[in-house]
Amino acid sequence: MHTRFAPSPTGRLHLGHALSATRAHDCARTAGGRFSLRIEDIDGTRSRPEHVEAILRDLEWLGLGWDGPVTFQSQRLNLYQQALDRLRNMGLLYPCFCTRADIAASLSAPHGPEGTAYPGICRGLAAPDLTRPHSWRLDVAKALKLPLSFSQGGRGIWWHDIFAGHIRADPLSHGDIILARKDAPASYHLAATVDDAAQGITHIVRGKDLFGATHIHRLLQALLDLPTPEYRHHELLLGPDGQRLAKRHGAPTLEAMRLAGEDGRALADRLREGRLPVGFRSAKA
Helix, strand or coil: CEEEECCCCCCCCEHHHHHHHHHHHHHHHHCCCEEEEEECCCCCCCCCHHHHHHHHHHHHHHCCCCCCCCEEHHHCHHHHHHHHHHHHHCCCEEEECCCHHHHHHCCCCCEECCEECECCCCCCCCCCCCCCCCEEEECHHHHHCCCCCCCCCCCCCEEEECCCEEEECCHHHHECCEEEECCECCCHHHHHHHHHHHCCCCEEEEEHHHCCHHHHHHHHHHHCCCCCCEEEEECCEECCCCCECCHHHCCCEHHHHHHCCCCHHHHHHHHHHCCCCCCCEECCC
16 A cells, blocks of 8 residues: 655645545555655745645654655656646647636636536637647547546446545546646646656545545546556545635644644544544534
């Protein structure tokens, strides 16, 4: 078994990160496997070195050790470019010049699991001007017409979650997703999928907020001939305000708890037992 914890250094970690990291760490250790730490730092506008340093201190404070050196996505850009080139040579990518406002203003814009799905405004442009800022999107419908691998009871691409069972991937519900952004060499979907395969990750332990993203990741695995890990999407944590813990919502940080003198190893043990600090609760409760 080989698991990983893969935070983005765009802010401080919170209790939800501690839960996810502890779950991934313990899965590997219980099975006598490996636990890796990957820093997903290709968002050049928001990633900060001080956040990386805080992540390392927080994990050490929790008593979670990782195997091998820390992996940084910013040092793996060639892998993402190779994947993009392969998909482009398959005729599955097209440039997109749209802004979020353009998409929101489109009357034909459908809605998927992550909000407004891309309505295909730039799909099929006769002569796109690549000197203009643009992203690269995957033509999902075209990709699904290819002879992809089938498994688990018939046509279609499938994946397995230890809690939800066998799931048939539905990437069309997400629309033509971005694989390379205007301001970043690869999207989360592409980089995470490529890295998980390159690192030999066998089990992906992460929160239910990323359950929907797995539909896209499974399609990319099929297109790029990559192995499909086992998934374990665990429950999310809610703060005292009833909202899901998130950096953008100003969730209380592990750093604040650490600097206040709390015992990180004891906190990790309480998370293992399902005992949360006062005011916090599991989303399943």
